[in-house]
Amino acid sequence: MTSSSEYPLGYGQRLVPHIIDDRARENPSQLFATFPKSSRIEDGFHEVTYGQFANAINASYIGPSELRYAILTVGAIKTGHKAFFPSPRNSIEAHLSLLESACCDVLLTAKKCHPVVEEIVYRRSMRRIVVPELEEWISAPLALSYPFETTFAKARYEPFVALHTSGSTGLPKLVVIPHGTLASIDAWQLLPSEGASPTIIQSFQGIRLFMPFPPFHAAGLYIMLPLAVFCNITIVLPPAEPLTAELADSIHVHGNVEGTILPTSVLSDIVKDTELYNNLQNLKFVAFGGAPLSKEVGDAVKAKSWPVNWLGATELCFTALEKMHADDWEYMKFHDCMGIDFRYHGEDLYEMFIIRDDALNLYQGIFCTFPHLREYSMKDLYSKHATKEGLWRYRGRSDDVIVFSNGEKMNPLTIEARISSHEMVSSALVLGNDRFQSAVLVELAKPTYDQEYQRQLLDSIWTTVEQANETTEAHGRISKSLIMFTSPDKPMLRAGKGTVQRKLTLDAYGKEIEALYIASNVDATPLADQHTLDTENIDSLSSSLTTLIFRSTGILLDPEDEIFEKRH
CATH class of the missing domain: 3.30.300.30 (ANL, C-terminal domain)
Incomplete structure (x- = not known):
């Protein structure tokens, strides 16, 4: 990997606010995102250009839904503030804990806000600001330019945004993400010029991508801002309603999208419906993440499109993965630029660690989030491919x-x-x-x-x-x-x-x-279907014992076998 300070096109040292302003100035009509005009997707889409997006940022309209998350993020950066996006789905205890950790004293809400807002304001002293609707921002009069003149060297360890972990194992934890963490995915675009294998983001360049994840969540914000901006992706958003298989399909059909990235639960529902499933064949790829996909569903997707198994985390954005053959969709091949070491965890499982390497400095964004660490574990477990070296299948988290x-x-x-x-x-x-x-x-x-x-x-x-x-x-x-x-x-x-x-x-x-x-009564009577031992004679006892052991352990013994040898 290169250690030079000169990078082609600045890859790996570009800042998101700079790129947005540059595109707004040089090509203001370039599309940034689209969103449906109504809940009837066939009614068409509103288009938001980089010119409109940059103007909304400069006008300082801020709010908590849809594209306003992206506008708020960059607007806060430009004005020297830090935006924090809590999930509306958090418990009130989680909200209060996170707001305390983030030292937040201003709460921005829409006119119609989540009921939890009133409880937060009642329980914590905060200034509340109600902001305009998204359409007002996008149609705002031309604002004076508000330049962002900070260099990458200065901004690398400064906050880009504050998010929180999912809370799947307890209360969510605050995570402050610096610019350098996100710049690492931009740096991956350097790899082919260095003679290294490309990562899968090369396949996302310049496409229209359906992105249904909520923008208050890391996956949604990371796709909407750094990934879309670095890779010239046009983001196609859903309407403000719960995501279903039918809604996703409607975007696939009417949104002119080339790729989609879906929660595994929604993708599973799509595969169960013949019409929705057949429409996947019009997409270049179907990406998924957040949870394992069953083999039956993944194989079905493979028959219609290219399944992309991708992994990320709040703390590091995305992982650098090489493009996989469709037949190996269950597995991932992590790029050497990540500096990964798989350590034996037990049985057939290995835990993934990222090891700090100065030669990989530009690509290891996790050490911008945690600059004091020499190694980092995502607490994810993997198993090896039976025959193909370097392919790993995600098996869950160590705390699962x-x-x-x-x-x-x-x-x-x-x-x-x-x-x-x-x-x-x-x-x-x-x-x-x-x-x-x-x-x-x-x-x-x-x-x-x-x-x-x-x-x-x-x-x-x-x-x-x-x-x-x-x-x-x-x-x-x-x-x-x-x-x-x-x-x-x-x-x-x-x-x-x-x-x-x-x-x-x-x-x-x-x-x-x-x-x-x-x-x-399982804990009182261990599993074996409460099988009764037949003690009438030695043969019947041997037979019933072997049946009991088989039902309990799945191990089939002969009466002459040594049980302690068989267990290994």
Whole structure:
């Protein structure tokens, strides 16, 4: 990798506000983003040019929805402030904790704001400013230019924006992202000129991309600003309503998009509908992230388009990945420029660490976020490809791993993805920490209170659970009595990107989970289907013991086998 201070076209040393101003001056009619005129996508789209975008920033119109997040981010940078975007889905306790950490004393809201705003203002002394609607910003009279004259060297470690983690394992944590962290993805464009393999962002250059993630979430803001600006992407946004498979398809059909990036839950729903699924063939690629995609869904996508498995994190933006063959869509190949070391975690799992390397300084944005660190773990676990060197499959986070009361461990994500692929299921959470056996909490696509209907659905879903059990360690297999449905009035809690917040959801269902285990009597009587030993004679005892061991562990023993040798 180059260590020169001279970079072609300034890649890796460009600042987002500079690029926006340059395009507004040199090519003001260039499209920055589009958004639907109404909830009827076929009615067409409003277009926002770089000229309009830059003018809205200079006019200092700020607000909390859609493109206003991007405008606010750059406007705050230009005026020496730092924007912080909390998710409206946070609990009031999470909001107050984050606002305290960020030292926020001004709250910007739309005319119609989220109900949590009133509670925040009541609980914390803050100045509240109500801002105009997006259309007023875009049509604002030409404002005087407000130049941003800071150099990259000075701004590299200065704040670009403040965000927070998803809170999937507890209260979300504040993360301040400097300019240098984001500039690392711009630097990846240098790699081909150095004779290195390109990353997948080369495939995104100059396209129209459907981006449905909320802009208060890292994925949404990172795609809308640094990725779009660095790679000349035109962002196509959805209307301000919940994302469904039907809405995503409508954008695919009427939005003139060349690529899409979707939550795995929405992509799974698209594959279940023949018409929506067939429309994927008109896209150059279908990217997904945030959670594992079941093999059935991924293989279906592969038959219509190029599936792009991409990973990011609030703290580092995106990971540098090489382009994969469609057949290997389940795997990722991390570029050498990231400086990654995979360390053995246990069983077939490895934890990914990024090791600081001065020769890779321009590409390792994580060490702009955390300049005091020599290495960084994303706490993500991977397994190797069986035959292809350098290919890694994401298996979940280290804090997702379930540890049973007998010390056995299980990664729940594969079985969760398999159960979630059922057409009647929206999401599934496998649980079992400190228990003898795992259980699963299932959120239906159409939640119901009707217990008779739930019993019918359970019979339908059970076939899928059995299939998932076949590929799961014996100690992690789920019995029919340990399947529980969420209540319609208590859906699974979700982060801004749509992924389920595991710990918060399981905490919310703590009493119901405890009652489920008590009713099943599993912890009192370990899994083996309560098989009875036949002690009539030595042969019947041997036979019943081998059956008991097989049902409990999946290990088939001969009466003459040494059990402690077999367990290895």
